[in-house]
């Protein structure tokens with residue numbers, strides 16, 4: 001099958017939009033080389049910090065949430081930035097660019113003052129990076145002059161973007177923290193300061209679990225723990241929202257957006273793209289399943305595009321955003337009543353349980369046959385029943401217009 | 413040396429993850445049909461939901477408080493025809509492994525030393541239970557929870573009935589049985605073994621000493637039918653299994669064995685003998701394949717052990733070595749020579765000297781009461797349908813409740 005996934009962003013040609021996000025999955029030359037070979041179009045190398053900044057990690061450093069036997073619903077980490085020596089990282093960048101000239105190499109960087117932001121930017125450009133990503137967003141740095149403490153301040157972000165702008169000609173991506181009520185103010189400040197693109201999201205501040213015997217949150221480090229970053233499938237809805245918010249903001253002047261957060265499948269990728277991302281980054285899925293996840297990301301997205309007659313990835317970017325509108329503008333003139341497919345219905349009556357205890361007491365059932373019936377007068381059309389049905393037996397059925405409201409066939 | 417294959421539990425249990433995954437398959441039905449499928453009133457809908465919401469201890473409680481032999485039923489119930497038969501998940505793929513989850517939870521209970529059963533406040537009343545099979549054990553647990561004194565009379569050396577002397581170790585490990593019995597005895601039940609009522613102990617004396625006497629004597633005698641009666645090299649399945657279980661180390665498995673019968677008992681004979689070293693096992697059943705009474709699980713396992721299972725033949729003659737069978741419907745004869753012939757053609761009671769009147773193999777009477785106001789009965793010998801451990805549990809529980817009502821006095825029973 002021909003490759004429809006190539007895309008050019010800020011003059012850099014991506015063979016496909018899939019990149020490793022900056023994290024342990026992109027820690028050194030060998031790992032990145034393996035990821036390129038597995039099919040990733042680009043790599044954001046593990047964040048490079050100041051030469052003298054000591055990275056001293058804890059052990060253990062991860063935790064995961066799960067539900068009903070699904071592991072890694074969400075993933076918590078307490079890592080900071082690159083552990084390898086500064087020169088070794090630059091050397092890895094050099095070798096990667098030399099050995100994989102057709103792939104995209106992005107250097108993630110983080111300074112702790114003007115001077116360090118400046119020289120790291122210069123050094124990674126010199127080493128051969130195609131782009132730089134400014135990490136304004138790690139939520140668990142041991143210094144408050146770094147990470148998401150910077151990323152929540154528009155002034156600091158603008159300032160450091162200006163510094164980097166003055167020290168490199170490379171396209172600049174500013175990586176956002178989601179630990180904000182809204183992201184657009186910070187993103188605008190970054191563009192004003194000279195950034196060319198935005199990537200979102202970094203991890204969400206979290207506590208995943210508390211050990212109920214020791215009374216310490218997880219992971220336990222010498223009897224204590226800290227608030228730190230949450231990633232993986234659980235944060236995807238948050239990432240999608242921020243990406244869409246950015247893409248719909250005219251004042252961001254169409255700056256390219258890198259979508260990050262919980263991407264595991266091509267469907268997740270397609271959702272990010274349709275909401276405005278033109279390239280994508282992932283970590284947690286790789287930590288759980290390995291670089292091979294990229295195979296189905298590429299193949300699945302390509303096939304989707306073929307099915308929909310989409311020739312170039314670009315055409316897809318942001319297509320769903322016109323359908324994201326403020327809640328006050330939604331059509332509230334009708335109820336869309338669910339319907340039960342009797343053949344598929346297993347008679348477990350989960351719909352009855354949820355409708356009674358979580359909705360409007362609109363589903364009753366026959367005690368003998370266990371057949372559920374929806375009362376059209378009581379049903380508000382919330383579709384909770386459809387969501388809880390384990391057999392997929394409940395679907396939207398008929399439209400009922402509210403009394404005195406406009407009668408016009410809605411798009412369902 | 414007894415082979416490990418005989419001693420070790422054949423079926424592997426679910427681990428914590430597998431059990432949670434299995435619980436997650438449950439549809440959490442309103443008014444769960446599985447919960448209506450247990451004769452003993454176990455509520456899988458409730459304990460699976462508790463596990464699903466990570467309340468393992470609460471889940472284990474739900475099982476134990478209803479059934480003092482929950483860890484046994486988890487292993488021995490033909491769940492496919494009881495709770496799991498109602499499981500609506502089957503409409504999507506296959507039923508939830510309710511037995512497996514129950515086993516996981518009862519094992520966890522043991523591992524953690526959770527204790528859910530406790531005796532009731534002393535009522536000063538005393539009940540004698542004759543027989544320590546599942547019916548007698550369950551009745552003892554319930555009566556103690558009411559606060560009545562309980563003494564069990566058992567003719568064998570150890571308690572358990574069929575659980576102890578019938579069901580092979582690879583299906584029910586000794587330590588599991590010990591745990592279940594100990595938990596009941598720890599409620600303050602006195603156990604008197606090698607005390608056969610009607611022989612070592614006078615049944616009238618019992619009636620005088622106690623406020624009630626509950627007979628749970630089970631079916632202890634394997635049937636020997638024509639043409640095998642009085643012949644040599646023939647043994648009933650019950651006698652053979654009992655001999656093996658009493659002393660597996662000194663049991664010498666015969667080379668070639670013919671097993672007559674097609675129920676669970678025949679399957680247990682096949683499984684035991686194969687594990688203990690018999691070479692050729694041929695099983696001939698009266699039933700045609702579709703009518704086999706053995707549970708799916710047991711039949712499936714026996715298929716792997718027996719060298720052949722032949723259905724639809726009736727024994728006609730036997731000369732101490734060779735049995736000649738004829739087919740039930742077609743013109744066909746079959747003759748098989750074996751070192752030993754094992755009859756698994758049904759069990760019956762032995763009730764000499766006991767105040768029980770039998771009719772068609774079960775005690776005459778209703779609701780566990782005989783004509784005598786002090787004499788009650790439960791378990792296999794009761795006329796109710798079902799001859800499984802779970803039915804014995806149900807029966808023992810009901811009898812205990814009826815006795816409690818008769819003798820009165822308890823404050824905190826249910």
Ligand SMILES: Cc1cc2nc3c(=O)[nH]c(=O)nc-3n(C[C@H](O)[C@H](O)[C@H](O)COP(=O)(O)OP(=O)(O)OC[C@H]3O[C@@H](n4cnc5c(N)ncnc54)[C@H](O)[C@@H]3O)c2cc1C
Nearest residue numbers: 543545546547567573574609629630791792799800801804
């Ligand atoms: C080989 C075999 C395998 C089986 N497998 C299964 C299975 O997998 N699953 C299942 O659900 N069911 C199974 N069953 C059936 C199940 O074991 C019985 O239904 C159950 O044990 C009946 O319990 P009970 O308490 O009535 O009698 P029993 O278990 O027979 O117990 C009766 C007790 O009373 C004692 N006793 C008898 N007379 C006297 C007396 N006069 N004085 C003192 N004590 C006396 C006996 O020694 C015995 O201990 C199996 C049965 C057999 C024989």
Ligand SMILES: Cc1cc2nc3c(=O)[nH]c(=O)nc-3n(C[C@H](O)[C@H](O)[C@H](O)COP(=O)(O)O)c2cc1C
Nearest residue numbers: 021022023047077201202231232261262282283284
């Ligand atoms: C263990 C771990 C380490 C990370 N380290 C960095 C980092 O050094 N720099 C950075 O910008 N983001 C870092 N991140 C954030 C990820 O790049 C990414 O933004 C986030 O995990 C969300 O994507 P995901 O759901 O695909 O993992 C890290 C994430 C994890 C899980």
